[in-house]
Amino acid sequence: MKLLVSIALLILILSFSASGMAQVTYQRILHAEQEPENWLTYSGTYDGHRYSRLDQINRGNVRNLKLKWVFQMRTLEKVETTPLVVDGVMYLTEPPSNAFALDPGTGRTYWSYVRNLPEVIKTCCGRVNRGLAILGERLYLGTVDAHLVALDSKTGSPVWDVAVADPKAGYSITVAPLAVKDKIIVGISGGEFGIRGFLDAYDAETGKRAWRFYTVPGPGEPGHETWEGDSWKTGGAPTWLTGSFDPELNLIYWGTGNPAPDFNGKTRAGDNLYSDSVVVLDADTGKLKWYFQFTPHDVMDWDAAQIPVLLDAPFQGRPRKLLLWPNRNGFYYVFDRETGELLLAQQFGKQTWTDGLDSQGRPNVLPDVLPSEEGTLVFPGIQGAINWHSTSYNPLTGLLYLPVREVPTLNFTGDVSFSPGDMFLGSRWQAMPEEPSSAAIRAMVPQTGEVKWEYPLYRDTWGGLLSTAGNLVFSGTLEGQLFALDSATGEELWHINTGGRVNAAPITYLHEGKQLVTMAAGNALFTFGLE
C-alpha cells in the first residue's frame, strides 16, 4: 500500500515537474490552496485571501532572506503586476501591456509578448497592468487599448485577440482577468473618461463574448432611475480590480468604481447605481443576484475597487458565508454573501464626511464636506482609507490584514462639460502634505472590526499584502522597502530597501522544492529565498 502511494506520488510529481506540462484546469484553480507551490490566480485563490500554506520561510528564519534575482522591466510606468506561477514557470505582465514567461530559478525569460499599441491611449493613472489569468494552456491578458488577448503559455503566441471596447472613447483594461469554469471574466477601466462601465465574460476557447453586465443600467433596467437625464451614458462605474468567486453559490463578487464625472454630481442627480458598489453576479449568465452601494452619489472618487474577501466563519455564534469589505470611504462592511444581508458596518479609518450609517448601511453625508469652489478638506482623501491594494486573510490567526491610509485631500468642484475620450473629472483635487496624516498595516478581527495590532508606516502605502502559514505578513512601502511582519503581533522581522516605490502585492511559491517570495518594486520584480 505504502509503495502504491509512493508510486502515485512520484507520478504526480513527475507530471508537474516538466515545466508547463500540466494543464491548469478549472478544478486546479478551484482547489488552488492545495497546491501552494503554485500561484494560479490573481489573489492566489478564488476567495481573495492572498494567503499561502507555505511555511519554509517563517518568523524564525525570515531574517535570513536573500535576494535570488531581479527582473528589470523596460518601463517607467508603475509596476502593479501580480505574477502567476504554474508548474515551474512564472508568468507576468510588464506595463503597458506586455507579458513574459520566466524561470523562477534564474529570473531569465522563456518568451515575451510585446504589444504594439496605438499612439494615443487614454488612462487616468498610468499605462499599467495588474496581471494575467491562466486556464488550460492559455494565458489571458487585458491591454490598455481595451483588448483581451489569449496567449499560448509555452510560446507567448496570441491565440485570439478580441476588442472589448473602444480605446479612443477612454476605455482601457488594466485588471488581471479571472478564469471561472470555461469563461474569462474581465473588467474595464475609464471611470475618469465618462465611459459606461461593464463587466464581461468571454468563452476561454474562442474569445466569443458570453455575457456583459452593464454597471450603469440602461433605459428600462432597474437602477436606471438613479441617473438624471442622459447622465447614465457617461456614468463611469468601471470594474478595474479583479473580483472573487464562490463556486458553491456560483456567484462572482466584483467591485465597481466611481461615477463620472468624479467630483461634480450636479448633472447626475440620484444614487448613480451601480457605481461604488459590490455587484454579485451569476457566473454563468452575468445576471445580478444582489448588490450593495457603499457610497451613493459619490463625489469623492471612492471606487469600491477592493478585493472581495470571502470567508466561511461563525458570525455572532452562527456559521455564515461572509463577504468582508474594507472600503475606500473609510468604512468596513461585513455581509452574508448569499443573501446580501448587511451584518456589520463600522469605521476603520479616519473620516470626516459622515456622522454615521443607518441600519441599511446608507451614510448620512454632512452638509459641509462636499467639493467646493474654494476647496473642501476631507478625510479620507480621494485615494480613500484603503485603495485597491490587496488585503490578506490568514486562517491560522483568524485575522484580516489591511493597508490603511488616513490622508486628506482638498476637493474642488468645477466644469462638467463632456467630450468623448477626454478626461471627465468635473474638477480637481489637491494633496495637503502639511495636514497631519498617517498610514499603517492593521490586523483586524473580521467579525468585529477590532484591531489586534498596527504597524505604522511613514507614508501612505501603495503595496498590497500577503500572509503565510509561516506566521508572516509581507508588503512594501512607498519609499521602496519590502518587509515581513509577525502575523500574530505585527513585529517587524525583516526589511530591505529596493530603492523603488512598491505598487503591487507579493506572492509566494516553491521552486525546486524551495519557497520563494516575489514582489514588484520600482520598475523591477524582486525574488527572495532562504539560501
Next chain:
Amino acid sequence: MRTRWIAGFIVACAALSLWAQQEEGRNPYTSAEDVAAGADLFGKRCALCHGADGSGGTGPDLRRGQFRHGGSDAGLFRSIRFGISDSGMPRLGMPDERVWQVVAHVRSLSRSAKEIDVPGNAVQGKQLYLGKGDCSRCHTINGVGGRLGPDLSDIGWLRSTRHLKSSIIDPDQDIDRRYLSLHILKKDGQAIQGVPLNEDSYSIQLMDLQENLHSLWKRDLDEIRQEERSWMPSYQGTFSESEVDDLVSFLYSLRRKTDQP
C-alpha cells in the same frame, strides 16, 4: 519692396502649409524628386529585408499597401522613424525629411491585388499543410498546432512569397536564429534537443522537442551545441512544384485579424 513683401508672404504660406500638413500627419514630401530620393534610401537601408522592389523577404511585402502598424502617412513615418519594437524592424536614424521621402517611395510601391501575382491554390495548399506536409506538427495557426517552429498565423503579413517558397524547399538557407537546432548534454548524461529561447553567461533556456520548457545552469552541462540548421526538413521532393505554389499561396493568405468593438 513690394516684391520682397510678396515673396515673404509666399514663403510664410508655404511654411504654414507644410506645418499644417505635418500636423495632420500628411507627407509634405511627395514630389517625383522626393520619391526618387526615397527609392535611393530604400535601396540602401530597407531592401535587405523588404526586397529591392518592396516585394518582401524576411520583412513584409510592401506592395499591398496595407500596413498593420498604421497605414496613414503618419503611421508609416512612425514605423520607419522609430522602428517597431520586438519585430525586427529597426529605427531609421535620419532627418525627418529623409524619412518622409522613404514614406513617399513606399507609397509608390503599392500595387493592386491583381498586379501581385501569387501562383497556386490556397485551398489545396491548406489541405497539403494539414495532410501530406503535416506542418501543424510543428507550426501553429491561430492557436492550433505545434510549437517548435514559428507561429504562422500572421506569416502572410510578414514574409514574401519568394521567402516562403525558399523556406519550404531549403529551410536552412535563411533561419531565424530562434529556431536553430540545439543539442545539450548534461553532466548527468541526459541529452536534450530543442530550440533555444534565451541564454546568458550562466544559464540557457530552451524548448525541447516534446515542447517542454527547460532552464539549465551551464555549470551542470557538458556540452551546448547549436547547429546552423533548422529542425524543419526540406520539402523538396515531397511536394511537386505546383504543390509548393499551393502551399505558398495558403501561407501568403494567413493574416490575423482582430475584432473591432
